[in-house]
Amino acid sequence: MSTTLTPTTPPAPTGPGGLREIDAHTRGRKRRSLIARYVLTAGMVIALIPLLMIIWTVASNGVGALGWSFFTEIEPPARREGGGYLNGIVGTVYMVSIASLLAIPLGIMAAIYLVEFGHGWLARIIRFFTDVMTGVPSVFVGLFVYAALVRQFRFGTIMGAIGLAIMMLPIVVRSSEEMLKLVPDDMRFASFGLGARRWQTVQKVVLPMAGPGITTGAMLAVARAAGETAVLLLTALGSLQVVTALSGVAQSSITLLIYDGAKQPFDPGKERAWAGALVLMGFVLLLTITARYISSRARR
Amino acid sequence: MSQTSSEAPGALRVTGKARFGDAFFRIIAYSAGLSVLVVLGLMIGTTTRDALPVFEYQGLWSFFTSDEWRAGFSRTEFTGEYGAFSFIYGTLVTSLLAVVIAVPFAIAISLYINRIAPKRLAKPLAYTVELLAAVPSVVFGLWGLLYFGPTYVRPVMELLNSTLAPIPLVGILFEGPIFTTSYFTAGVVLAIMILPIITAITREVTAQVAEDQVQAAYGMGATDWEVMRKVILRGAFPGIVGGTMLGLGRALGETIAVAMLVGGSQRWGLSLFFGGDSMAGHIANTFQDAAPETVLALIAIGVGLFVITVIVNVAARALVWRIGRVAGDAAL
Numbered sequence: 222m223s224t225t226l227t228p229t230t231p232p233a234p235t236g237p238g239g240l241r242e243i244d245a246h247t248r249g250r251k252r253r254s255l256i257a258r259y260v261l262t263a264g265m266v267i268a269l270i271p272l273l274m275i276i277w278t279v280a281s282n283g284v285g286a287l288g289w290s291f292f293t294e295i296e297p298p299a300r301r302e303g304g305g306y307l308n309g310i311v312g313t314v315y316m317v318s319i320a321s322l323l324a325i326p327l328g329i330m331a332a333i334y335l336v337e338f339g340h341g342w343l344a345r346i347i348r349f350f351t352d353v354m355t356g357v358p359s360v361f362v363g364l365f366v367y368a369a370l371v372r373q374f375r376f377g378t379i380m381g382a383i384g385l386a387i388m389m390l391p392i393v394v395r396s397s398e399e400m401l402k403l404v405p406d407d408m409r410f411a412s413f414g415l416g417a418r419r420w421q422t423v424q425k426v427v428l429p430m431a432g433p434g435i436t437t438g439a440m441l442a443v444a445r446a447a448g449e450t451a452v453l454l455l456t457a458l459g460s461l462q463v464v465t466a467l468s469g470v471a472q473s474s475i476t477l478l479i480y481d482g483a484k485q486p487f488d489p490g491k492e493r494a495w496a497g498a499l500v501l502m503g504f505v506l507l508l509t510i511t512a513r514y515i516s517s518r519a520r521r
Numbered sequence: 522m523s524q525t526s527s528e529a530p531g532a533l534r535v536t537g538k539a540r541f542g543d544a545f546f547r548i549i550a551y552s553a554g555l556s557v558l559v560v561l562g563l564m565i566g567t568t569t570r571d572a573l574p575v576f577e578y579q580g581l582w583s584f585f586t587s588d589e590w591r592a593g594f595s596r597t598e599f600t601g602e603y604g605a606f607s608f609i610y611g612t613l614v615t616s617l618l619a620v621v622i623a624v625p626f627a628i629a630i631s632l633y634i635n636r637i638a639p640k641r642l643a644k645p646l647a648y649t650v651e652l653l654a655a656v657p658s659v660v661f662g663l664w665g666l667l668y669f670g671p672t673y674v675r676p677v678m679e680l681l682n683s684t685l686a687p688i689p690l691v692g693i694l695f696e697g698p699i700f701t702t703s704y705f706t707a708g709v710v711l712a713i714m715i716l717p718i719i720t721a722i723t724r725e726v727t728a729q730v731a732e733d734q735v736q737a738a739y740g741m742g743a744t745d746w747e748v749m750r751k752v753i754l755r756g757a758f759p760g761i762v763g764g765t766m767l768g769l770g771r772a773l774g775e776t777i778a779v780a781m782l783v784g785g786s787q788r789w790g791l792s793l794f795f796g797g798d799s800m801a802g803h804i805a806n807t808f809q810d811a812a813p814e815t816v817l818a819l820i821a822i823g824v825g826l827f828v829i830t831v832i833v834n835v836a837a838r839a840l841v842w843r844i845g846r847v848a849g850d851a852a853l
Contacts, residue, residue, distance in 0.1 A: 254744035258637060264629025265646065271713045272653045278668050279660060330553030338550055347554050350561050356834035357827065358774025360801045364823040365564040368571045387560060394557060420546035448657025451776035451805055476659045483663040483781060491667060498660045509655040
């Protein structure tokens with residue numbers, strides 16, 4: 222915005238030294254910027270490759286051994302063809318169900334404490350240590366359950382479930398807490414104003430509003446538990462049979478069978494491991510995507 | 522309770538059972554909240570109790586610095602030698618390698634998604650990267666062991682070996698012989714595994730750099746790259762470090778995939794292509810055959826691992842705390 226009084230003729234737009242001319246330095250900067258764009262785009266593309274590659278490899282290798290019998294028969298000796306992962310599937314469903322029953326209600330209650338009652342130092346400490354717990358190595362959780370319980374009560378379904386529950390707990394607490402915090406305080410005050418008590422408010426107003434979000438968190442926790450191996454290695458140990466006993470007998474899981482199948486040298490066993498990976502990954506990805514879908518719909 | 526006049530305070534209070542509803546509810550919620558602390562406390566207490574005799578037997582210093590690990594077979598006393606340095610080295614070298622590989626990609630993805638990608642693509646792309654976090658670790662292990670390691674990582678190792686090994690000093694890291702399952706293989710797969718968590722945080726913090734600063738930089742004639750480098754990356758730097766540490770914590774504790782890919786030799790070597798072992802990996806690999814005294818020694822490794830990961834995690838949280846606790850599912 223030049224409002225100078227002295228009239229000056231603008232330099233001619235053409236020719237060397239004109240305004241339109243871009244000097245070498247600027248051209249270099251522009252070029253660098255362009256190169257950076259390409260490099261960043263390339264980085265993005267390269268980062269997408271592993272996911273696609275995993276999905277593709279697992280699907281193409283796993284589909285061969287996948288059939289009806291995969292879900293109805295137990296794992297035969299590794300060098301024999303056919304058979305399936307029934308023992309692992311039963312174990313995983315069994316243990317993840319019990320772990321969910323343990324961890325999800327407890328985690329949601331803990332989150333309710335943090336949001337509805339927790340204003341002091343104790344809540345801050347709990348919040349902090351929940352964060353710490355999300356970072357605890359899974360093998361350490363397994364060692365703990367082994368040291369505290371398994372040595373006395375033997376390997377078994379319930380031990381695996383407890384280990385999985387400990388892995389799930391911080392995930393449920395944190396995600397539920399975030400969702401409960403999103404419920405506007407006005408809703409709570411309105412509920413109080415109508416004469417509702419704290420527990421009625423939570424039960425009838427807060428939880429229904431946060432419901433989809435909490436479901437999302439719980440589903441992610443279930444997905445995490447279903448894919449967990451290290452904890453189970455130290456608590457459930459693995460089994461060649463279908464185990465229905467709650468405790469006292471070592472239990473199998475899909476992940477443990479994949480782990481063993483990958484390490485042994487025979488091809489039929491490896492093929493079943495790929496098929497197991499396909500089933501497990503399909504389940505976990507489906508759960509994760511559904512969870513995302515629910516939360517994105519609820520947010521709208 | 523006797524009937525009081527309606528003007529008296531508390532007249533609206535319900536009598537009978539309902540009165541205790543809130544108190545009861547409060548106690549339940551309170552104990553649920555405490556349960557997290559109790560579980561964590563028990564975890565630390567029980568494992569430390571089991572690990573102490575090992576530290577006493579071997580000596581704390583020697584446990585962490587000696588590389589002589591000879592599992593004993595006794596049920597009642599200690600007979601083996603328990604120097605965990607080989608595993609500590611393996612854990613550190615694989616995790617650092619993973620971070621070194623993953624962080625540049627995480628930054629590139631964040632900048633691409635936030636500043637370059639068409640608006641329609643940004644969300645799906647971010648989501649796809651985060652989906653990687655959902656893939657179970659044993660699937661990464663299987664994939665790395667039977668497919669990715671032998672077909673892709675091995676040729677890369679051979680290439681690095683032939684080009685970089687002759688260089689003095691640095692060359693030591695790339696010396697042969699090459700093992701298909703090695704620190705390097707484990708590190709590369711770990712990098713893929715921790716990419717989503719680092720990306721989730723860096724994406725969040727780069728998106729939060731104030732838009733007026735960005736516009737101001739453009740106004741002064743900065744190019745896209747200059748804005749990214751000098752405004753966005755500089756502003757987001759603490760958060761990026763925090764995200765990196767969070768990824769490092771995850772890498773240090775990762776068990777099954779590393780156990781399958783790192784080699785499992787109980788020794789260590791300076792070369793990245795050496796098939797060594799990591800702390801978590803060694804526990805998973807040998808636990809099933811371990812005699813009672815060795816189990817205690819494995820628990821001692823677990824305690825050491827726990828201490829390292831907690832330190833890294835707490836440092837990470839301290840850095841990311843200000844920026845906000847949640848950055849997508851991947852960070853959970």
